[in-house]
Every structure is written in C-alpha cells, then in structure tokens.
Amino acid sequence: MCGICGAIAVKDNLDVPEGAVERMIGALSHRGPDEYGAWRDERVLLGHARLSIIDLGSGQQPLGSADGRVWVTFNGEIFNYVELREDLRARGHVFRTASDTEVIVAAYREWGADCVERFNGQFAFVLLDRDTGRVMMARDRFGIRPLYYHRHGDVLLFASEVKALAGWPGCRIAVDPAALGEVFTMWVNVPPHTPFKDVLQLPPGHVAVLEPGDDAPSIRRYWHPTFLPAVEDHRHVAVDERDRLAHEVREALADAAEIRLRADVPVGAYLSGGLDSSATAALVRERTGDRLKTFSVGFTDAAYDESVWQRLMADHLGTDHESIRVGDAEIAGAFARVVWHAESPLLRTAPAPLFALSGLVREQDFKVVLTGEGADEVFGGYNILREAKVRAFWARDPESVSRPRLLTRLYPYLKQSPPEFLKRFYGAGLSGAGVDPFFSHRPRWTNTAGIMTFLAADVAEAAAAAATAAEERALAALPADFAGWGPVARAQYVEMTLFMAGYLLSSQGDRMLMGHTVEGRFPFLDHNVAELAGRIPASVKLASLEEKALLKRAVADLLPVEVTRRPKQPYRAPDSSSFFTGYGAELVAEAMSSEALLEAGLFSPDRVAALLRKWQAGKLTGVRDNMAFIGVLSTQLLARQFGPEQERRTHDAALPADAVVWRGNT
C-alpha cells in the first residue's frame, strides 16, 4: 500500500517548482514511509511513497518498462498478479522484478487501457505511455483506493489524498461550501465531486485517458455492480439449490480470502464480533491452518461494546488476539486527526475507533489486515435493504396497518415511537415504489437534509442546489438495467456505489487504516464474489427479512452458533456525548464558537448556538441532531485544516530533498 502523486503538463512542458516533489510526497508519507521515489520527463512527473508489502527488494516505484517507454506510479494490490504474469510471459513479456507493479506495465502493453478489466485487486494508478504520450489513470471497481485530481493552470495534479495536491507550490485547496449540501443529504459527495472546490475524484470502476493535446481526461466506466432482473429476484429457490449456492459462495469467498494473503509480510485480521469478519478470519484459518493474529476494538460504553463476541470468536479460532477499548477521551482526542485523514465532513464519530484500531495494528508491527467490509452490501445485511423490502411490500397496500409494523422488527427502538407517526415517517415517498430510483434511500436522505438548517444563509441556497445536482448526477450514472431490478437490488446498488464507496471505504476504510500505515484487504469485495452474489436471487440472500441468510448458510459450520444466530449489531460509536467533558468540551467550545463559525462562514452561529444549548442540556439524543453536531464540528475542523493551517501543514510534511530517490530512464 502506498501513496501516489504527480503532475501532467496539459500544454507545453512541465515546470516543476522547487520543493513540489518533497511536499507532495511528504504529505502522503503516512501511506508509505518505507521509500520515496520520483520520476519525470519533460511533460509528466510521477511521485510515490511506498509501504513495502510485495517484492520488498525490487518493487521500488515509480516503475518503468525495460525500454523506459512506459512508467507507472501505483497504489494498491493486484492480487492475481502471479497468474497474470504467467499469462503475460507466455505472450512474450519479460519481467525484471517479482512485483505486481511490473505486471501493470506489461498488461497495459498487451491490452491497453482495458487491462484493468483483468485485474483482481484494489488499486489506483497513473501510467504514462511515452510512445503515444497518453496518460492513463485507473481506480478499482469499488473505490477501495482513492485518486483525486485538480487542474492548476496548465498542469493536471493528481494524488491519493487531497492534502498532497496542496503540496504543489502556489496551489491552494479550499472546502467547497456548496459541496456540503451533498454530504448533508446523501452522506457523501457523488463522484466525481469531492468536498473541495475544483478537486475531482476518479469514480470507482473508471479509467481516465488523457491524450496529448487533450484539455481534460476522457473518462470511461469499466465495471459496476450487477443484479438479476426483478422477476428472477423473487424466484422461489428450492433447498438443494440453496445448498449448492451456499457451497459456491463458500468456495468463492475462501478463494478471495486466500488470494488476499499474498504478501511478503505477515497478514492479520480484524474481528468485530459480527458475522462478516468472523467468517473472513475463519476461512483464512481453514485454508491455511496458520495461527492468525487478530485485532479488535471495544467500547467502554457497554451499549456499543462487542468485546464478548470478539473474545468468543478469537477463542473459537485460537487466534493470537489483541484488543483495545475506546471511550469518550479517545474519540474526542483523535477526532481532529480523524477529520484530517478522512478529508471530508463526517456525520458520525464512527471512524475514530477504527483509527484507534489501526494504531493498535501498527504498534504490533503489522502492515496488512483482512476485514469483513462489504459483506452487508454484497450479501444483504443492512437494515436499509430490509427497509426497502418492507416499504416496497407496504407500498402495494398503502392502507395496511400491519405492513408498516414490520419496520419495528428492523428498528426495535421504534417500538417506543407511536405507530401512526412511524407510518407517516416511513410512508413518506411510498408512492415512489418502483418509480423513484432512490426509493430505498429517500427517508434517510430527507431526514439527513434536515441538518442543512445549520448552514449559513448565503451557503444554504448553493448547498441545496448542489444536493439536487448530485442526485441528478447519481441518476445519470445509473446503468441501463437498473430499471429492471427489484427494490433490494436497487438499494444494494445505491448503497454500494454511493455510501460504501464514498464513506465506508474511505472515511471508515482506507483513510483510517492508512492514517496508521495499515493496508486493509476485503475478501467480500473481490469482484468474483460480488458478481456471484449478484447472480443469486434476493429471495435467497435476504430470505424473508433474515439478513445475509445465504452467507450464514455458507459459513455456519466454521462459526460458533452464537455468532451466526446473533442479531446484527450495527457498528456505531457514541457521537455528540463523546465531547461532554475534558478535551472534547474544549474542542467544541473553540471550533463551534461564534467567532470560529463566523470566520469559516459556513454555518449560522445562532442555529449552532441553539444546537449547543440542547446538547448542554443533555437533550441531544436523536439521530438527526447528532448528525448535525458531528457534521458542524467536523466541517469546522476541515475548513481550518484546509484554510488557515494549510500552508503550515504542507510545509511541515515536506521531506528533505535527499529523501526522494529519482529513478532513471533505464
């Protein structure tokens, strides 16, 4: 795992200002502290911060072909590089290293930009073909690895993280006030947008190609999640076929886990206490027989804590288990750093404990962990998927009294909520069943958008317009066959392409892991697994309202029965209550003060003061109020980090000139 950065002259030759390379790569040193490399020709600069995992001796980057005509800077892993290398050798390619990076170069030469379709992995890379002058940028199917770009004059800058773009002398990055409207509705910025003005991201599953003379890259999608047509999704599947499918899933998952153990350093695993990470760890154990090192995070607040389950699973697998426990002090204490790494407004503190967890992994000298990320999206675990199913069922009989009551099976806390109000709340947009592509997410988005009330008057209008534009962008990006999918498949697609890519894999994934120099690998997000799951009817994956029914059937014999039978506990952390005392209270008092709010100019000081009054009175208990609180706090921190602190942070991160190894054209 690594960080990449660089610059491409869109016109004429590239002038690299003094200190640019040291500042850009330095801003990524947490992603790759082992080696720093750079390469340039008259038009293109490639930079790299390396975390050595595969081919420790000769995998330095940027890497060029033997004839020096193709160069690449690469972040991530191509897990099937061994098989690809054999294939490419048979086609006459010669390899000088044992790295997956060199496989990218050969694959590009053999198959052109379509080479990405053959990669099984998690990657972002930028490649220069000096024979044609073409620059290619690529990002993996799910968006596990990030890639941003920004046009600065006649130079196209790119980097794994936005903070590295700011390393280019003279380039200032600023939070885009309008972009807050997207996060404050959909939780994420819809690609290619980001929280920053004029900073774009290459969307997941896309390649971009910049030919000489082009003013901007042309972008093409090469993959998206697919599902069965609605008719087949409802099909009744007999028990023996279910067993056969469960077996197929088991094999595909075990293959996905095994190929993700490829590394020249030891690989550990997370144990959350839930089904998904337990399954991942158990499959590794079954395939390799090795004693595994596992890691987990618990909470001092029992309402969030799953330590008992983590311990149970660790004992069951006989792993060498390490755990930490976090409370308010750890969450509040790390929050500013969490925002700095996430590079986005956050609506929850949930990334913070994961940041602490990757810190534990790092302390134990591990660089790589497997996790259960993606299982809920791929195999139907989330409440929002079950909710979509219930609401679609209810929409067929809107007057039904019993149908909306099924919602209390998903959200037990709603039992306290008066049934008539429940009906009104979740009934909103019910008429959109089958018509509104975002039917599944409508209640969540509408409810979240309530927090726009905290935006400053002159920001609110642009933010609302940006939210509308973001939805139109998401709509335009829907694949043609989406219209034929059923409610669960549609919800899965929206959840995977927006929330998972933009939040879970980023703010709770790559950024929290790489913040402590740890690479995460996600067997459930092997595209072979996802494509297999997409070919299986929703009636099997999410049987009735039983979440991940098929997955449980597939791995049941590997896990203690308590783990498979256990109701799913959504991963959450205490939100606004984490900041009641000590350092957290000081942070809030300072970052959310009228002066700080006026200086950033993003929020209404009066509204935020009312929010703080409710918080101080201990009445900030609702989901929406907590999203507002964390949303304002995180945005204030982000605006400061990318505002007044930007130059200092960039300066402080800069590497000494002799730390960067320049690669030659040989």
Place this chain on the structure above:
Amino acid sequence: MELRAQIRGFLIENFLFGDTAPLADDQMSLLDNGIMDSVGVMELVAFLEGDLSLGIDDAELVPENLDSVDNLVAFVSRKREASVA
C-alpha cells in the same frame, strides 16, 4: 405565555434551532415537512408532559393530536379543559 406561542417556541428551538422559516404556518404537518422525525415525537411528548404538565396516554399519540401547531393547541386545550372539568 400564550399556549400557541409556547408550542411554536418549543418546536422552533428544539427541532429547528431558531430557524422559523420551515414552520411557515400552523396547519402544516410537522412530519411531512421534515420538522420532526418519528423519534422526535418522543421529544415532543417529553415537552408536553414536562413543560406543560400534561398526562398523555399512548392512544393519544396520533397525528390528529400532535402533527401541527393547530392540532397541538387544540389537543392541549381539550386536555386542560377535561382536567378542570
């Protein structure tokens, strides 16, 4: 304080944090207009039971009683008259 002003004041402070614009009139639904979510109803009930000292039965937790300023004013007034009578 007049009951209507008290109720409006609570809704604006507690759910809208001082923003009066969304509560444009007293007939509008608090739920349909996103002023209050299904869990927010419990905060409203706490206000009625606490600040206004009303006793409320579960059966009374229906939109006809609670889902607009007008409905709330009428509901609270009825409850008060009933307790005096």
